[in-house]
Amino acid sequence: MKTAQSPELKLLRTAFWQREHHLDKMTFKELVVAYFQYPAIIAYLLLSVVALGAFAWSPAPVVPTLLAIGTASVAYPLIWYVLHRWVLHSRWMFKRQFLAATWKRIHYDHHQDPNHLEVLFGALHTTLPTIAIGVIPLGWAIGSFWDAGFGGAAIAFATGLITTCIYEFVHCIQHLAYKPRHKLLVEMKRRHMAHHFHDENGNYGITTFFWDKLFGTFYDRSERPAKSPTVFNLGYDETAARRWPWVAELSGGVTTGHPRQREKSA
Numbered sequence: 001m002k003t004a005q006s007p008e009l010k011l012l013r014t015a016f017w018q019r020e021h022h023l024d025k026m027t028f029k030e031l032v033v034a035y036f037q038y039p040a041i042i043a044y045l046l047l048s049v050v051a052l053g054a055f056a057w058s059p060a061p062v063v064p065t066l067l068a069i070g071t072a073s074v075a076y077p078l079i080w081y082v083l084h085r086w087v088l089h090s091r092w093m094f095k096r097q098f099l100a101a102t103w104k105r106i107h108y109d110h111h112q113d114p115n116h117l118e119v120l121f122g123a124l125h126t127t128l129p130t131i132a133i134g135v136i137p138l139g140w141a142i143g144s145f146w147d148a149g150f151g152g153a154a155i156a157f158a159t160g161l162i163t164t165c166i167y168e169f170v171h172c173i174q175h176l177a178y179k180p181r182h183k184l185l186v187e188m189k190r191r192h193m194a195h196h197f198h199d200e201n202g203n204y205g206i207t208t209f210f211w212d213k214l215f216g217t218f219y220d221r222s223e224r225p226a227k228s229p230t231v232f233n234l235g236y237d238e239t240a241a242r243r244w245p246w247v248a249e250l251s252g253g254v255t256t257g258h259p260r261q262r263e264k265s266a
Helices: 005-012 026-033 040-056 062-088 096-113 122-143 149-175 183-199 210-215 240-242 246-251 261-263
Strands: none
Touching: 040 122, 040 149, 062 096, 062 122, 062 149, 062 210, 062 246, 096 246, 149 261, 183 246
């Protein structure tokens, strides 16, 4: 399978990363080093500094600031759940030629090989607009009650960016060949591994599964004895590829089964 060549991946190839990285073969230290060198993470951190600078230039009072931070932090898991369930796991995106490459990059490749670090991180051209649209209006609305819409928007955007960095790091740990010590992280990893290697139709959360429980998509493996046949291809199989060939053309064909088993048979 060909690796998606998004702008940040092309930058990665010409900069410090001359080989592929797989989290199930990396140490925690190697992950930390790679994490802080990844272009998307660098972009989030730099933009969060800019947003904090904008807030310092035109701050909001303490109350709306705290409300904006809290609201952005609470809204983020819901936004992620909605996008993960109804966009990333959609089957309507690969059926439209102009969206096929985006769907492949933002989630199909990740499920094809869940431990491949280069495609674990979201693509900047999709994540940054999502963060901005998801939290800036909330911060602006809260701040506007105190005539501080700009400050509220700036601190909400900074919160969204920092939360994204936390989400991405936790997501990496869930795929790393590393057993977390904290019980909460152990539980997060167990649920997320079930999503990737047992049944993709559930456990959509990353740091919280509250929305899965609320919407009835939270599950334990024992509750679903049969493994999903689409857990690695998200429904894009040979039949789908014949009708909607664009993802297959970008991927060099259609692959099935566990990624490590595919490596052995290659």
